[in-house]
Amino acid sequence: MEFVDALINILNSTIRVSVPLLLACLAGLYSERAGVFDIGLEGKMLAGAFAGAAAAAVFASAWIGLLVAVLVSVGMALVHGFASITHRGNQIVSGVAINFIAAGSTIILGQAWFQQGGRTPSLPPEGRFGEIKLPGADALRDVPVIGQLYSGLLSGHSLLTYVAFLAVPFTWWVLFRTRFGLRLRAVGENPAAVDTAGISVAWLRYRAVICTGILTGLAGSYMALAQNAGFVKDMTAGRGYIALAALIFAKWKPVPAMFACLLFGFLDALSIRLQGTPLPLIGKVPVQLMQALPYILTVILLAGFIGKAIPPRAGGVPYVKER
Amino acid sequence: MSTPYAKLPAWADYGLIPLINLLVAFAVAGLVVLLVGENPLRAAVILVEGAFGSGQGIAYTLFYATNFIFTGLAVAVAFHCGLFNIGGEGQAYIGGLGIAIVVLSFDSTLPWWVVFPLAIIASALFGALWALIPAYLQAKRGSHIVITTIMFNFIAASVMVYMLVNVLKPMGSMAPQTRQFLEGGQLPKLGWLLAEFGLKVRPSAPLNISFLLALVMAFLVWVLIWRTRLGYEIRTYGFSSKAARYAGISEPRIIIVTMLISGALAGMMALNPIMGDQHNVPLDFVSGAGFVGIAVALMGRSHPAGIVPAAILFGMLYQGGAELAFEMPNISRDMIVIIQGLVILFAGALENMFRPTIQGIFASISPGSVGITATKGERA
Numbered sequence: 101m102e103f104v105d106a107l108i109n110i111l112n113s114t115i116r117v118s119v120p121l122l123l124a125c126l127a128g129l130y131s132e133r134a135g136v137f138d139i140g141l142e143g144k145m146l147a148g149a150f151a152g153a154a155a156a157a158v159f160a161s162a163w164i165g166l167l168v169a170v171l172v173s174v175g176m177a178l179v180h181g182f183a184s185i186t187h188r189g190n191q192i193v194s195g196v197a198i199n200f201i202a203a204g205s206t207i208i209l210g211q212a213w214f215q216q217g218g219r220t221p222s223l224p225p226e227g228r229f230g231e232i233k234l235p236g237a238d239a240l241r242d243v244p245v246i247g248q249l250y251s252g253l254l255s256g257h258s259l260l261t262y263v264a265f266l267a268v269p270f271t272w273w274v275l276f277r278t279r280f281g282l283r284l285r286a287v288g289e290n291p292a293a294v295d296t297a298g299i300s301v302a303w304l305r306y307r308a309v310i311c312t313g314i315l316t317g318l319a320g321s322y323m324a325l326a327q328n329a330g331f332v333k334d335m336t337a338g339r340g341y342i343a344l345a346a347l348i349f350a351k352w353k354p355v356p357a358m359f360a361c362l363l364f365g366f367l368d369a370l371s372i373r374l375q376g377t378p379l380p381l382i383g384k385v386p387v388q389l390m391q392a393l394p395y396i397l398t399v400i401l402l403a404g405f406i407g408k409a410i411p412p413r414a415g416g417v418p419y420v421k422e423r
Numbered sequence: 424m425s426t427p428y429a430k431l432p433a434w435a436d437y438g439l440i441p442l443i444n445l446l447v448a449f450a451v452a453g454l455v456v457l458l459v460g461e462n463p464l465r466a467a468v469i470l471v472e473g474a475f476g477s478g479q480g481i482a483y484t485l486f487y488a489t490n491f492i493f494t495g496l497a498v499a500v501a502f503h504c505g506l507f508n509i510g511g512e513g514q515a516y517i518g519g520l521g522i523a524i525v526v527l528s529f530d531s532t533l534p535w536w537v538v539f540p541l542a543i544i545a546s547a548l549f550g551a552l553w554a555l556i557p558a559y560l561q562a563k564r565g566s567h568i569v570i571t572t573i574m575f576n577f578i579a580a581s582v583m584v585y586m587l588v589n590v591l592k593p594m595g596s597m598a599p600q601t602r603q604f605l606e607g608g609q610l611p612k613l614g615w616l617l618a619e620f621g622l623k624v625r626p627s628a629p630l631n632i633s634f635l636l637a638l639v640m641a642f643l644v645w646v647l648i649w650r651t652r653l654g655y656e657i658r659t660y661g662f663s664s665k666a667a668r669y670a671g672i673s674e675p676r677i678i679i680v681t682m683l684i685s686g687a688l689a690g691m692m693a694l695n696p697i698m699g700d701q702h703n704v705p706l707d708f709v710s711g712a713g714f715v716g717i718a719v720a721l722m723g724r725s726h727p728a729g730i731v732p733a734a735i736l737f738g739m740l741y742q743g744g745a746e747l748a749f750e751m752p753n754i755s756r757d758m759i760v761i762i763q764g765l766v767i768l769f770a771g772a773l774e775n776m777f778r779p780t781i782q783g784i785f786a787s788i789s790p791g792s793v794g795i796t797a798t799k800g801e802r803a
Contacts, residue, residue, distance in 0.1 A: 200763050
């Protein structure tokens, strides 16, 4: 019994830490599948979290917070698009710039507007996305295992958590079952062919980048409006990069992306839980090793030891129409 | 494939366009200052005065610039090979580990002028080793170097936390850092050099001889890139990997060698804060200098003659930014992070934004300067 409780506990925290990773990872998926590399996920998430928390604090409404977070993230995504699509700039450089601008401006603006050392005011309950109880969760609480799983693991998350997991099949459907998705993938593999077919490469890539902005805005909102009650400085703490690692780990596919994010989230949850407690057989594992494991795993994958991660062929290359 | 942009005269390409980009970046930063309710012009005056208004300010400015020269050169060398080394942060951090090993073993027995060369070698070696795996993976396995170096930044941070907390921390100490270095691990200051020019510098100013090392390295990088066979190969590979392969240049070798040099330069950055100022190895001593190197290399157009002034400019921002934080309550040092981001955006990613306009202006003034007469000649 105790084991089931502990397991549900750790899986529950896995889900909680995985959600922002998953949203950011799917965000990167749209952009990179369309041939625009994006290492600015971190910055867009951070800006979204700040904008969402600030707006939710001022208007005391989670929905307004969400809307503003998405608008700000899309705005930053459009800057990335403007630099890398319209002006054919280096996509990595642009992503680095976005991360810096977000890291600095969230602190400066936060301090200037709220005077709490870069934090936003603590949000009231109506400014947050509360926990949603699935129907019958209370009644089933005492049923062993199945009831526990239902009420302890599936129920009681915020709306954005369910949105994040529903976004996985939705993204799959968009990418692999719609005309837009086909074209989006084509523009990441062979933009010249898309251009020949009379479809605007730039407009397609812009739409992909906008999708990225929306999803990173959701990721930021989740962190500031659901997981926490407000924004604290540098709250994304490298999650954008872990999401990027997960995206590569999942070989740019939506469903594996979910599993990669859950795996990395599980490692995170486990490292918090195991802090200092020795494991059977292995002994005491340093926390730092657990924290570095997502990155190490990704490097091993990139090295080609666990399958091969092949990025979209036109990724990172600005499209120049041949004259 | 047609070249997307016509050629401009060299002075416009290397002087005018970076200058315009920089001005736009500062103008946008000024808007942010305005947004938080301060006067941007007054902020600029405080910034420049804080950085260059006193001997002490200049010493700090050059101290920060030393870090950025090293990391800027590291990024630039990789740029010449068409590689994007975003891992300067991690390489410098691990370079600090090399220094810690050397200094902690020798600082009680040897004088600084023996320890210093050993520490240079150790920092370069450790930095280079940290770049070796990403380089190998890029060269042999084709894994994207940007991604692997990002991952290695995070792995480096974990390694260093582990080493400082569990291995290097002296017994009974709470702070995760090494013990204080003895005399042999402390580099001489350079304050007297500024005093020669009649400037007042307190002995506490951190400017030290690793600044001179940085200048030497800038010169050596120039020699390497433009005056040696290896440099020629690096540039050839960066210009066109196909042409390089056709000319018989070994692709894996050139990638790995370039990244080793780049990592070594980044690793040497650790000398300045560790041996020159702090006299111990603390957590996070790199504090973003690896990323500033990207901005510096972009602004300096990957040429040492451009990197040194660009590094001093960023040193000015760091030092002046600290003064600014004193004077203006609404502005903290994070303002520098924004400016850095804007410089990277406008001087790097959007570097071509104003090019067509400038080309248009040049073409209307003198068509010959942008190569328009040549096309006319073809037609005739």
